[in-house]
Amino acid sequence: MDMSILESVKPWLNFFHPLVMWVLLALTIYALYLGIKVRNSRTAKKTEKKKEFAKFKFKHHQVGSILLAFMVVGSIGGMAVTYINNGKLFFGPHLLAGLGMMGAIAISASLTPFMQKGQNWARYSHIALNVSLLGLFSWQAVTGVEIMLKIISNM
Numbered sequence: 001m002d003m004s005i006l007e008s009v010k011p012w013l014n015f016f017h018p019l020v021m022w023v024l025l026a027l028t029i030y031a032l033y034l035g036i037k038v039r040n041s042r043t044a045k046k047t048e049k050k051k052e053f054a055k056f057k058f059k060h061h062q063v064g065s066i067l068l069a070f071m072v073v074g075s076i077g078g079m080a081v082t083y084i085n086n087g088k089l090f091f092g093p094h095l096l097a098g099l100g101m102m103g104a105i106a107i108s109a110s111l112t113p114f115m116q117k118g119q120n121w122a123r124y125s126h127i128a129l130n131v132s133l134l135g136l137f138s139w140q141a142v143t144g145v146e147i148m149l150k151i152i153s154n155m
Helices: 003-042 047-086 093-110 112-116 120-154
Strands: none
Touching: 003 047, 003 120, 047 093, 093 112, 093 120, 112 120
């Protein structure tokens, strides 16, 4: 493999991870919206609301699955790009928040079978984990912008 090609691509690799993660942040907010719709329609008494429940539940599961996959791959990709460009990872708030996010989304998704069996503790844990995830994600976005500004100023 021609190393000059790799060297010419390396700086642009820095922009792939933030782009993916900003899309995922928007998708996370959409998943929250769908989750609220699921909860509201699940607790509704009318039959027509039960149909909405099934529709929103399916869409919430789809979006959640996409989030889980791309958040893990995006996080690993961000660490890989950092290592490729710098020969090391930087221990700091951005890395810690990202690792916390991966743990939170994995545990949150693992609660699905318990929620399907009607376990309220799992529902409340799922909600708490995802609210924490959104908080970490917001912090991640701020620290990521700081990192991107540093990278751009060094180009």
